[in-house]
Amino acid sequence: MEGKEIRQRHVSVPLDIAEPERDETQRTNKRRFALPFLLLPRSVLLSLLPFLAILGLFARLFFTSTELLLLPVARRHPEPSEAWLDIDNRIQQNGLLHPEEHAYRAATTQTLDLRVATEQRRPDGVLKKVFLINDLFPGPTIEARSGDTFNILVHNDVKDEEISMHWHGLEMRDANSMDGSIGVTQCGIPPGQSFWYNFTISPDQSGTFWYHAHSSVQRVDGLYGGLIVHKPATTLSLDRFGRTKEQRNDALADRSKYNYGEELLLLIGDWYHRPARDVASWYLWWGSMGFEPVPDSILVNGAGRFNCSMAMPGRPVDCIGDANDMPPMVLNGKGSYRLRIVNTGSLAGITVSFAKEALKVITLDGGIPVETQSDEHKSSAGILFPGQRMDVILRPVKGENSMEPSLVTVELDESDFKIGNPSLQPRQSFPVLKSPKHVDRTSVVTTDSDNDRHINIEKVPSASSVRAMIPPKAQQTHLVYTKVEKLSRLANIPHGFFNRTTWKAQSDPPYPLAGLARKQWDNHQLTVATGPEPVWVDLVVNNLDEGAHPFHLHGHNFYILALHESTYGWGSYNPWDEKSRLAFFPTDNNPKDNNHNADPYDLSQAVLRDTVQIPRRGYAVLRFRADNAGVWLFHCHVMWHLAGGMAMIVDVMSADDSTAHQPWLSATEELKCSV
Numbered sequence: 001m002e003g004k005e006i007r008q009r010h011v012s013v014p015l016d017i018a019e020p021e022r023d024e025t026q027r028t029n030k031r032r033f034a035l036p037f038l039l040l041p042r043s044v045l046l047s048l049l050p051f052l053a054i055l056g057l058f059a060r061l062f063f064t065s066t067e068l069l070l071l072p073v074a075r076r077h078p079e080p081s082e083a084w085l086d087i088d089n090r091i092q093q094n095g096l097l098h099p100e101e102h103a104y105r106a107a108t109t110q111t112l113d114l115r116v117a118t119e120q121r122r123p124d125g126v127l128k129k130v131f132l133i134n135d136l137f138p139g140p141t142i143e144a145r146s147g148d149t150f151n152i153l154v155h156n157d158v159k160d161e162e163i164s165m166h167w168h169g170l171e172m173r174d175a176n177s178m179d180g181s182i183g184v185t186q187c188g189i190p191p192g193q194s195f196w197y198n199f200t201i202s203p204d205q206s207g208t209f210w211y212h213a214h215s216s217v218q219r220v221d222g223l224y225g226g227l228i229v230h231k232p233a234t235t236l237s238l239d240r241f242g243r244t245k246e247q248r249n250d251a252l253a254d255r256s257k258y259n260y261g262e263e264l265l266l267l268i269g270d271w272y273h274r275p276a277r278d279v280a281s282w283y284l285w286w287g288s289m290g291f292e293p294v295p296d297s298i299l300v301n302g303a304g305r306f307n308c309s310m311a312m313p314g315r316p317v318d319c320i321g322d323a324n325d326m327p328p329m330v331l332n333g334k335g336s337y338r339l340r341i342v343n344t345g346s347l348a349g350i351t352v353s354f355a356k357e358a359l360k361v362i363t364l365d366g367g368i369p370v371e372t373q374s375d376e377h378k379s380s381a382g383i384l385f386p387g388q389r390m391d392v393i394l395r396p397v398k399g400e401n402s403m404e405p406s407l408v409t410v411e412l413d414e415s416d417f418k419i420g421n422p423s424l425q426p427r428q429s430f431p432v433l434k435s436p437k438h439v440d441r442t443s444v445v446t447t448d449s450d451n452d453r454h455i456n457i458e459k460v461p462s463a464s465s466v467r468a469m470i471p472p473k474a475q476q477t478h479l480v481y482t483k484v485e486k487l488s489r490l491a492n493i494p495h496g497f498f499n500r501t502t503w504k505a506q507s508d509p510p511y512p513l514a515g516l517a518r519k520q521w522d523n524h525q526l527t528v529a530t531g532p533e534p535v536w537v538d539l540v541v542n543n544l545d546e547g548a549h550p551f552h553l554h555g556h557n558f559y560i561l562a563l564h565e566s567t568y569g570w571g572s573y574n575p576w577d578e579k580s581r582l583a584f585f586p587t588d589n590n591p592k593d594n595n596h597n598a599d600p601y602d603l604s605q606a607v608l609r610d611t612v613q614i615p616r617r618g619y620a621v622l623r624f625r626a627d628n629a630g631v632w633l634f635h636c637h638v639m640w641h642l643a644g645g646m647a648m649i650v651d652v653m654s655a656d657d658s659t660a661h662q663p664w665l666s667a668t669e670e671l672k673c674s675v
């Protein structure tokens with residue numbers, strides 16, 4: 001009976017909302033049964049219609065040129081006649097992944113168009129010019145499988161800014177020039193022009209990645225999207241003509257291994273209401289005194305919640321309350337889910353917790369499995385720093401009524417907020433519904449974070465199979481110091497340094513580094529060069545700063561062999577200095593012998609990642625195999641620090657300092673970058 005009523009109501013959504021006069025009983029009724037989005041003003045609902053049309057169009061563009069299983073977005077609507085399903089689908093669309101379309105097929109070539117533009121939107125109710133990719137914010141989620149080849153044409157339809165795209169965490173083997181770092185591997189794509197990113201995903205790489213601008217500070221204003229590489233669940237065999245054939249093998253699917261039903265992607269990050277360029281120019285000014293700008297809001301898959309009356313009088317915003325409230329997550333309540341969580345933010349780390357479900361971390365960063373975790377009831381995991389990813393399995397808890405609505409809470413790590421921002425609510429929850437029919441949000445209360453139920457992902461080592469690949473000793477060791485400094489010779493503007501060098505995109509001569517011999521690089525490129533042969537490298541990074549920094553290395557994963565935060569002094573480590581070694585590794589029994597067989601690090605706790613939070617006044621020892629030829633950026637993923645120059649270069653397998661990796665990138669006057 002009740003169900004029928006709801007159905008009718010939903011079928012007539014647009015009319016329902018258009019009717020201005022309703023009596024009180026009807027109205028309360030509606031409150032109780034309407035889905036949260038029904039509370040949106042009509043204008044917003046109407047504005048969703050073109051959005052859906054575009055989504056359909058995109059689905060066509062996205063899937064046309066390949067032999068992918070065609071499952072365009074529109075076909076996913078179970079009952080297209082029911083308007084509410086459409087909208088609900090939009091919500092899921094942002095998050096629901098399609099492993100079944102990728103895990104069981106052979107590798108293929110995907111030809112995609114990404115068209116970048118800007119437009120005014122209200123992601124959390126506050127009007128802001130954001131970047132759209134194919135009219136979507138965040139950009140469309142790209143899904144693939146290991147071994148797929150991408151031919152991605154990125155168009156720059158932005159009027160006055162150059163752009164570029166980076167594929168965060170992908171190896172880019174033999175494709176350094178497709179890495180997207182302006183000044184390092186390419187010039188910016190000028191307005192009105194486009195650039196082909198053609199590369200192949202390594203056959204052994206799978207996991208949760210994302211793509212984002214590596215130009216200016218555009219990532220902060222939304223120039224990003226999810227990139228998921230599904231692990232193939234196929235086996236190779238020879239057919240009777242002796243050709244290799246890939247065959248479906250369900251037993252190999254992650255889904256069977258971890259026993260979950262569906263996969264959802266959550267792109268979670270802090271959000272600024274002012275344009276990123278304004279925020280950056282405030283920070284890169286003596287008056288900021290190096291205090292990082294504190295964000296205003298939090299977005300989950302491009303939507304957030306902002307209480308308009310919290311806006312600071314000095315910084316008026318064009319705000320509509322409840323304009324685009326955080327979308328509910330819809331889980332079916334019975335089975336387990338895989339959540340792929342990305343911190344797409346610019347400054348703050350995040351912790352994610354669930355009120356009623358239990359979670360378990362299975363991979364960190366680019367699909368790297370971690371040590372198997374017990375089935376204990378853990379309800380939160382973090383801290384996930386900007387650029388980092390974690391995959392978690394979410395399951396219903398025995399004894400809880402699993403069909404009752406729950407809450408997911410995102411909490412920003414405030415330890416790097418040196419100044420306040422009264423507008424920001426650093427801890428926000430949004431509903432987890434167990435059926436689209438559940439709408440009673442008030443019945444769930446936020447639970448306080450519970451330490452016993454928290455998974456500290458920094459203490460979770462990689463799976464033993466991953467750690468088994470670490471050689472006992474690296475062939476090279478490099479040492480660098482990093483810090484944000486405000487020097488009078490640089491007008492007291494905060495600048496990020498590696499040793500004595502602050503990074504700026506190569507400008508003299510104005511070609512990407514990959515196109516120039518190393519001896520031609522300008523003096524903003526502090527470089528660790530690993531030589532012509534593939535080698536194992538230890539990179540010791542001493543962070544002299546008062547704040548921690550999430551460092552990301554392009555093109556490589558690294559084993560984190562040691563992480564240290566000092567309680568006094570600088571906490572720096574010099575692997576060649578006996579005193580320093582003994583201070584940190586007192587059990588290192590043979591420190592004088594530089595040729596001894598093993599280093600003092602505790603490999604049993606090592607984690608393989610592509611982005612590491614290096615503690616304040618401390619250090620990290622990162623070990624990686626430098627066998628991926630090219631010039632790769634190593635940089636802080638806090639956008640403000642990168643904008644201030646906190647980056648350096650790792651030059652892998654260059655013949656010498658007078659041979660460019662890709663000489664054609666500087667072959668003609670035409671290829672000059674406009675810096």
Ligand SMILES: *[C@@H]1O[C@H](CO)[C@@H](O)[C@H](O)[C@H]1NC(C)=O
Pocket residue numbers: 111151196197198
């Ligand atoms: C990239 O792929 C596209 C589409 O196949 C092709 O037209 C283009 O020439 C390729 N570019 C490069 C540099 O290989």
Ligand SMILES: *[C@@H]1O[C@H](CO)[C@@H](O)[C@H](O)[C@H]1NC(C)=O
Pocket residue numbers: 307308309310
């Ligand atoms: C919004 O903020 C104001 C002022 O702090 C507060 O009184 C009000 O309850 C808040 N509204 C909501 C919906 O949280």
Ligand SMILES: *[C@@H]1O[C@H](CO)[C@@H](O)[C@H](O)[C@H]1NC(C)=O
Pocket residue numbers: 478479480481499526527528
């Ligand atoms: C950075 O400075 C330290 C200390 O002076 C030095 O040992 C190290 O070699 C430098 N690193 C690079 C890459 O130049």
Ligand SMILES: [Cu+2]
Pocket residue numbers: 548549550636637638641642646
């Ligand atoms: Cu930083």
